Amino acid sequence: xxxxxxxxxxxxxxxxxxxxxxxxxxxxxxxxxxxxxxxxxxxxxxxxxxxxxxxxxxxxxxxxxxxxxxxxxxxxxxxxxxxxxxxxxxxxxxxxxxxxxxxxxxxxxxxxxxxxxxxxxxxxxxxxxxxxxxxxxxxxxx
Amino acid sequence: xxxxxxxxxxxxxxxxxxxxxxxxxxxxxxxxxxxxxxxxxxxxxxxxxxxxxxxxxxxxxxxxxxxxxxxxxxxxxxxxxxxxxxxxxxxxxxxxxxxxxxxxxxxxxxxxxxxxxxxxxxxxxxxxxxxxxxxxxxxxxxxxxxxxxxxxxxxxxxxxxxxxxxxxxxxxxxxxxxxxxxxxxxxxxxxxxxxxxxxxxxxxxxxxxxxxxxxxxxxxxxxxxxxxxxxxxxxxxxxxxxxxxxxxxxxxxxxxxxxxxxxxxxxxxxxxxxxxxxxxxxxxxxxxxxxxxxxxxxxxxxxxxxxxxxxxxxxxxxxxxxxxxxxxxxxxxxxxxxxxxxxxxxxxxxxxx
Numbered sequence: 001x002x003x004x005x006x007x008x009x010x011x012x013x014x015x016x017x018x019x020x021x022x023x024x025x026x027x028x029x030x031x032x033x034x035x036x037x038x039x040x041x042x043x044x045x046x047x048x049x050x051x052x053x054x055x056x057x058x059x060x061x062x063x064x065x066x067x068x069x070x071x072x073x074x075x076x077x078x079x080x081x082x083x084x085x086x087x088x089x090x091x092x093x094x095x096x097x098x099x100x101x102x103x104x105x106x107x108x109x110x111x112x113x114x115x116x117x118x119x120x121x122x123x124x125x126x127x128x129x130x131x132x133x134x135x136x137x138x139x140x141x142x
Numbered sequence: 143x144x145x146x147x148x149x150x151x152x153x154x155x156x157x158x159x160x161x162x163x164x165x166x167x168x169x170x171x172x173x174x175x176x177x178x179x180x181x182x183x184x185x186x187x188x189x190x191x192x193x194x195x196x197x198x199x200x201x202x203x204x205x206x207x208x209x210x211x212x213x214x215x216x217x218x219x220x221x222x223x224x225x226x227x228x229x230x231x232x233x234x235x236x237x238x239x240x241x242x243x244x245x246x247x248x249x250x251x252x253x254x255x256x257x258x259x260x261x262x263x264x265x266x267x268x269x270x271x272x273x274x275x276x277x278x279x280x281x282x283x284x285x286x287x288x289x290x291x292x293x294x295x296x297x298x299x300x301x302x303x304x305x306x307x308x309x310x311x312x313x314x315x316x317x318x319x320x321x322x323x324x325x326x327x328x329x330x331x332x333x334x335x336x337x338x339x340x341x342x343x344x345x346x347x348x349x350x351x352x353x354x355x356x357x358x359x360x361x362x363x364x365x366x367x368x369x370x371x372x373x374x375x376x377x378x379x380x381x382x383x384x385x386x387x388x389x390x391x392x393x394x395x396x397x398x399x400x401x402x403x404x405x406x407x408x409x410x411x412x413x414x415x416x417x418x419x420x421x422x423x424x425x426x427x428x429x430x431x432x433x434x435x436x437x438x439x440x441x442x443x444x445x446x447x448x449x450x451x452x453x454x455x456x457x458x459x460x461x462x463x464x465x466x467x468x469x470x471x472x473x474x475x476x477x478x479x480x481x482x483x484x485x486x487x488x489x490x491x492x493x494x495x
Contacts, residue, residue, distance in 0.1 A: 003385055008394035041223065042230035042383050042395065044196070045324065046237065048342060049303055049404065050421045050439070053320040054234060055339035057346045057423055058194035059223065059328075060381060062230065062395055075386040077230065079396030080199065097387075118241070119295030125243050126296050128259040132251050 001104060006096065007089070009111045011078050015085040017110065021103055022088035025069060025095050034073065035066035037083035069094035145474035166209060177279075178202035187399070187426020188212060192462045193219035194328070194347040196398055196425055213349075213466040220463050230383040233392045237402050237423065239300045240377030244427075247304050248371040249406060255301030260376060261427075304373040305404050305419055314406075314417045334454050341442060341457060345435045346424055348460035356460070357434035357441075360450040365441045369405035369420065376401040376427055400425065403432040407440055418443065 010018055025031065041059040048055055063086040066075045074094025078086045095101035179186055179202040189201040193216045200219060208214035244260025247253045259265075308314045324339035327347075332340055345353065361368060378397045385391040402423040409418035420443070422435025441450045449455045459465060 003391050003393050004382060005394075008380070011394055011396055039226055040230065041226050041228040042232050042381065043228055043326070044232045044235060044381065044398065046235050046400075046423055047319070048338075048421045048423070049305055050317075050419045051320060051338055052317045053322065053324070053338055055324045055342040055346075056326055056328075057235075057343070057400070058191070058196055058425060059228065060196040060232075060396070060398060061200065061223075061226070062383070064229065064386065066386065073387055077383055077386065077393060077395045079381065080197070116295050119297060120290050120293040122241070122298045123293035123296040124290060125258055125260055126298065128244075128261075129256045130259050132257070134251055 001107065003093075005111075006093075006107065007076070009107050009114065010076075010089050010092065012114050013110055015082055015088075018085050018088045018092070021106065022091045025091050025100070029069050029095075029100070030071075031091055031094075032068040033065070033087070034068055035064065035075075037063050037065040037086045039063055039081055042077070065090040067091055067094050069098055069100075072098035144479055145471065145476050146478050148475050162209075173206050175199060175202045175206065178205060184427055185210075185212070187424075187428050188350055188431075189215045189219065191425040191428055191431065192216045192347060192349055193223065194343075195219045195223045213462050216462045217466070233382045233384070235379045235381065235398075235400075237375070237377070237379055237400060238302060240375075240379040240400065241397075242298050242301075242375055242377040243399075244376040244401075244429075245301075245373065246371075246375075247373050249304060249373075253304055253373070254307065255299065258298075303404065305406075308372075308406075308417060314419055332457060334457075336453055336457060341439065341453070342421070342423070342435075344457045344460070345422065345438060348431075348435075349462040349465065350428060350431045350434075352460040352465070353431055353434040353438060356450045356456055357437040360437055360441050360448065364448040365437075365446070365450045366407050366444055369407045369437055369440065371433060371436075372404040372406045372419070374401070374403045374429055374433065376429065398425065399427065401427055401429045401432045403429065403436040405433065405436040405440060 039061060040063075042062045043059050044057050045054050046057045047053070060079055061081065062077050062079050063081055063083055064075070064077045065083070065087045066073060067087065067090045068074070069091060072094050074090045074092070074097055076086050076089035076093055078089060092101060179198045182202075182205070183198075185205065186198055186201045189205060189212055190196050190198065192212070193201070195201075197219075200222065201215065204215035204218040207218060242258060244262065245255070245258045247257060305314055309316045324343065325337040327340050327343050332344065336344070360366065377400065379400050380394055381396050381398050382392040382394050385393045400423060402421070405420040406417045407420070408415050418440060420436040420438070420440025422432040422439060424432045424435065438450060438456055441448075442453050442456060444451050445453070
């Protein structure tokens with residue numbers, strides 16, 4: 001599973017879920033915090049469609065942390081200011097990097113649940129899909 | 143007119159600041175941040191956009207602290223933001239891929255991917271709903287949760303913009319992707335003529351009311367002809383940044399709600415016509431601001447005689463912090479310069495009041 005996907009699942013996860021996964025590594029491995037969780041900014045780059053150029057729409061506040069687990073580094077960045085969750089995600093990233101993370105099944109199950117929740121929300125929105133019928137004869141039917 | 147330094151008044155100032163607590167204490171009921179964030183979400187969107195700072199929770203906090211004053215909340219967020227480092231630049235957000243919650247076109251009845259009305263007040267009766275005065279919030283939440291649970295999961299396919307199809311027909315100019323680093327108005331002083339990236343960033347951060355008023359002036363005749371909203375879309379875009387330990391990879395850090403608008407107007411193309419596009423994109427569901435931004439983007443391209451077409455006029459007068467800061471400075475002591483003005487008036491009246 002690639003980093004983007006793992007972080008997508010973890011960042012969308014409930015903090016207790018992340019804490020649950022990380023607790024195993026905190027108890028059984030040597031974890032050193034190299035960069036304490038802290039707040040920083042991420043400037044958001046957007047591509048606009050007129051000239052296809054880039055511009056900054058604004059900044060998002062993110063939290064970041066870097067840890068070492070048995071000598072292997074791990075890092076995490078997450079929108080918001082949940083330091084505990086960010087630190088736990090960094091520990092899980094270090095576990096992945098070290099090859100000792102074996103809870104992929106749990107991640108996949110959560111990803112499936114997240115996808116289903118998102119798709120149910122989509123369904124609510126898609127109920128508002130509209131097909132207008134013009135009452136003006138000059139407007140082509142299609 | 144210049145203001146002057148004064149001393150004294152410390153106790154009165156302290157009492158004045160304490161008095162704000164009195165004004166915020168008018169009820170035993172607390173303004174819960176979670177409620178503010180979720181139930182005044184359009185206001186939160188507006189504040190985040192004008193602050194240029196995406197944090198729903200902190201925007202809610204700023205609104206709570208400022209008794210709901212938008213410009214004060216923007217000030218608080220901008221001030222807070224200035225205390226933070228900026229360690230990350232996101233990968234390029236492609237809004238064509240965002241998970242749409244609303245997408246309409248006033249140009250075409252049928253668009254590829256369909257029109258999704260989403261959540262909009264456009265079709266509501268503007269009648270006060272007195273039943274909300276005694277709303278059972280837990281019951282509302284539960285009933286919406288049940289409705290959500292009962293849905294059959296569906297995917298929303300990403301779809302290309304309406305303008306992309308017109309580009310395909312050659313009716314709108316196509317440009318190759320330009321990956322030049324954008325100008326950053328938070329780090330460098332704006333100069334004119336402004337780069338396109340500076341214009342768009344400035345408009346995205348601008349005061350909603352200012353942009354709406356400027357765009358309205360253009361629509362009423364002080365600008366180009368009436369534009370058509372080719373597309374208005376709101377959706378959730380994934381925000382990714384380079385992985386801190388290996389920048390060749392990127393990681394997902396969250397999602398942001400964005401509204402973007404494209405407006406179409408006719409434009410000369412040598413001896414024939416083409417369509418020119420104006421573009422707007424803002425945080426959250428602030429769609430009139432997105433439309434106003436798109437109108438002004440196009441007006442500024444026209445570089446005509448009207449205020450809405452003057453880059454210097456539009457880009458230097460719409461920042462919430464700057465405009466309200468300048469207005470606010472009028473409350474500072476101007477005793478010396480006013481005395482001079484008073485003397486001048488008195489002289490013309492020959493010493494008689």
